[in-house]
Amino acid sequence: DGGITQSPKYLFRKEGQNVTLSCEQNLNHDAMYWYRQDPGQGLRLIYYSQIVNDFQKGDIAEGYSVSREKKESFPLTVTSAQKNPTAFYLCASSGIELGGYTFGSGTRLTVV
């Protein structure tokens, strides 16, 4: 079945560490996105990528980095510069049609 796979499902990070969240899709979608979800705030866009080797900052990119070396993969690194990284992170992808996105099942990151 086509879809988006995020891993790990749960991730714990120590203060000052960088961690990388994985996102892989087999939908042949060109565009991929990373969102952060906090309680009562909906989803906020961190980074997006429309094609391989290109990506753009979203609304809350500070403290995060991404790469897009392959069409299928869009990993997100949460750096030590992110002051409050505890959140639920969602990856999504979309095709060329004007429509909704397909979402992964999310990664819950907790700073310990």
Add this chain to the structure above:
Amino acid sequence: AQSVTQLDSHVSVSEGTPVLLRCNYSSSYSPSLFWYVQHPNKGLQLLLKYTSAATLVKGINGFEAEFKKSETSFHLTKPSAHMSDAAEYFCVVSRLSGGYNKLIFGAGTRLAVHP
């Protein structure tokens, strides 16, 4: 600029009674609108979408929504709630931004269903 307002942060209904989740949008042109559902610790699943075809849109699991341009609303309804409908629901508007399809999310409505 496009924006979405979900008028209720929490809605509670009894099983078997109707569901109404309210959403108002702001858009400078004819929008594409969506409703997504999220169960705890899960990703978002598309319930339905409006893209300027029929104003009454039917989605999965018995949900439907009506696009009312005069009221700038896109409320989500279901005739009879089921326990499995308990989840968080997001109203979303889409706009083209910098050549890509950007989704703008409402803050969400948490639906509780009581036996």
